[in-house]
Amino acid sequence: MAVPTTASTPATPAPARRRRSIRSGGRAGLIGYLFIAPVGIGLLVLYIYPAVATFALSFTDWGPFGGNTFNGFANYVAVFRNDLFWRSLGNTLLYMSIGLFVIPIAIVIATLLNKPGLRGVGVYRTLYFIPFVTLPVASGMVWKWLYNGDYGLINAFLGNFGISGTYWVANPATALMAIGIVQVWSQIGYYLVIFIAGIKAIPQTYLEAAELDGAGPLRRFFTVVLPLLSPSIFFCSVINVIATLQIFDLIYVMSQSSSANPAFNSAQSIVTLFYQMAFVENNKGNATALAFLLMLLIAALTAVQFRLQKKWVFYD
Structure with missing residues (x-):
């Protein structure tokens, strides 16, 4: 009696699997960055930028009507x-x-x-x-x-x-x-x-x-x-x-x-x-x-x- 054979699914090539994992990992990373973006933008705008600007302006002399000039320490x-x-x-x-x-x-x-x-x-x-x-x-x-x-x-x-x-x-x-x-x-x-x-x-x-x-x-x-x-x-x-x-x-x-x-x-x-x-x-x-x-x-x-x-x- 003949034994029926089932066609086996061809295995996905390794490079294709690697490309798929890279795409899924990149998508997950993008989603993660989107979630932390509000906090990151808030830290950048409200904390990091003011701190850097304060440090830079601390070496300047402010004029009475705006503008500043470098005066060292x-x-x-x-x-x-x-x-x-x-x-x-x-x-x-x-x-x-x-x-x-x-x-x-x-x-x-x-x-x-x-x-x-x-x-x-x-x-x-x-x-x-x-x-x-x-x-x-x-x-x-x-x-x-x-x-x-x-x-x-x-x-x-x-x-x-x-x-x-x-x-x-x-x-x-x-x-x-x-x-x-x-x-x-x-x-x-x-x-x-x-x-x-x-x-x-x-x-x-x-x-x-x-x-x-x-x-x-x-x-x-x-x-x-x-x-x-x-x-x-x-x-x-x-x-x-x-x-x-x-x-x-x-x-x-x-x-x-x-x-x-x-x-x-x-x-x-x-x-x-x-x-x-x-x-x-x-x-x-x-x-x-x-x-x-x-x-x-x-x-x-x-x-x-x-x-x-x-x-x-x-x-x-």
Whole structure:
């Protein structure tokens, strides 16, 4: 009996398969580039191009009616010789140091809000998060009224205990700390959300094992919760340093946005000095040099933090 034979499909030549894979790979790559194009264009237009343009313009002298001429490092020399620059740099680093206190405060509050059986957790989270979503100008105006030396609520409260208050944001000795406290208060909600999520991601088996070994609440916090939160702490510290180095709104609103205020220079940051140079004194050459120096400072401190990451991030 004859056995029927089936015609076998001829194999596709290797070069044809290679060309087809190249075409499909190119199409997939094109689709991928189209997806990242909005973000890429935004980074190019809003970040990369302004940074490059600022660097180029920092070596020029701006005319009163536009136009600029190359003047070498004259702008940088003028900035370094300006006493206000060094004072503003010190103030900015102080704002950064004060701002870092928001991280331990947020960790403690997040731990307390994650306590089992606590009622009204959603209400507490909302109350802590509201200052973060409030406009800095609105927060600054409210706190400026609270700090008022004549009829502010803070001085009225201190007066009940026989303590004489001061003009908190008009006194050079207290203006920087007063603004720094408002800065911490307004940022707690953002970091609180991150740490709450980080604590909830910790496996309960670790905490239960530590409890079986006889570890109390404080020991469990320092030996289990805190090390496992180190990636979140690292992220928050980087974001916090970058944000506090650019502080402007609260200083501008609470220090009356005028150099006539005796406390203005004592609380001034690099960004407020940039604003004063660029838009008050119309010295845009020095202002662009100052802006580029601030960018270098932010990049340097961020690089240091990433360099130290492996030494204090215990879990990843």
